Amino acid sequence: MNEKKHLLTMTALDLFYKNGINSVGINEVLKASGVAKKTLYNHFVSKDALIIATLEYRHNVFLHWLKQSLANSTTNEELVRYLFNALTRWFNNEVPELTSFNGCFFINAAAECAGQSEEVITYCRFHKGQVRQLIASHMQTIDEQLLDMICLLKEGAITSAYVSQDLQAAQKCLPWLMSYMKK
Amino acid sequence: MNEKKHLLTMTALDLFYKNGINSVGINEVLKASGVAKKTLYNHFVSKDALIIATLEYRHNVFLHWLKQSLANSTTNEELVRYLFNALTRWFNNEVPELTSFNGCFFINAAAECAGQSEEVITYCRFHKGQVRQLIASHMQTIDEQLLDMICLLKEGAITSAYVSQDLQAAQKCLPWLMSYMKK
């Protein structure tokens, strides 16, 4: 990708994730990145296109981080432990590449762009599906019900960590899942 | 509450919940409610005040609905069943007073107003705390871990129902919780 385009995408993601997509104007992105307005519209046809680009970038970073976090898991127990420990590190700002925790960018974006950009919501759904698929691919024995529960608890933990500031939300899920798998 | 003020609050809530707080302007609320701008600013000092009013109104409606949904529960098993069945009805638009399902208004508001209005986020946290307390008050035997899990699964179900359009998310939680309590 072009250097300026990449810079614009990263800058926009930072601002969108921190302050909300609708609260950040194009001019703010330009000022923060030091890029001219014409250059932005040379690479993106509209602000919506820039938003989609930030979603794609965040998706790649997030999936890369998650893939690495789960890489060494060989059993369902390990998968669960690695996953929710990784979430805890994310919540507590111990994962630099995900930047300061502000909830799930895709949940936030879906909430902000409701009835405004169908494309955004579609991409958020796609992201959640990809994450689920990645988790499933690390399961030794496929257990659809366990997969459902892992994903539900994951979403709940992210939301609780963000809205209720319960930074230990992910840790609370672990004993529960462990005791289920031991049966 | 004053009639016009109440009308404004309900109209604003409808629009905010459906299209997002930041996507809906004051003028749109005025047009939809047929109220004059001066009347709005006679009752609310700013748009932020109107937003808070919609949060309070939604909070009251939601808690009233939840209280009624849990009223007949006498055991922890019944509490869980009533709660997640109620959520399923909500997701599937079978609860008129909650209007067409668009996720949790408070999660959405928190996502939209990040780094913009601290008061909004504080109220969203308050709401989540009140809901947790209501659930706790219906527990026959206090089990803090069970309470954590119920709340985490509830948040996860709401998010999954909204973002991933999994309208059966709440139902998936039931067998798990039941089997846990049977132990």
Next chain:
DNA sequence: ACACAAGGAGACCGATTTGTCTACCATATA
């Protein structure tokens, strides 16, 4: 009957929004 309060309609303000356009500059390549 009169005074006062509340609301309606909407002009208006300044700031900000996304997006376009012009003018100019730097660099690289033929």
Next chain:
DNA sequence: TATATGGTAGACAAATCGGTCTCCTTGTGT
């Protein structure tokens, strides 16, 4: 050296934002 490319800086447009204000009408209580 000539030209094309891709950048900067920023004026500008049209719309919209939240918010204030004036003018006029419609009650309502005394």
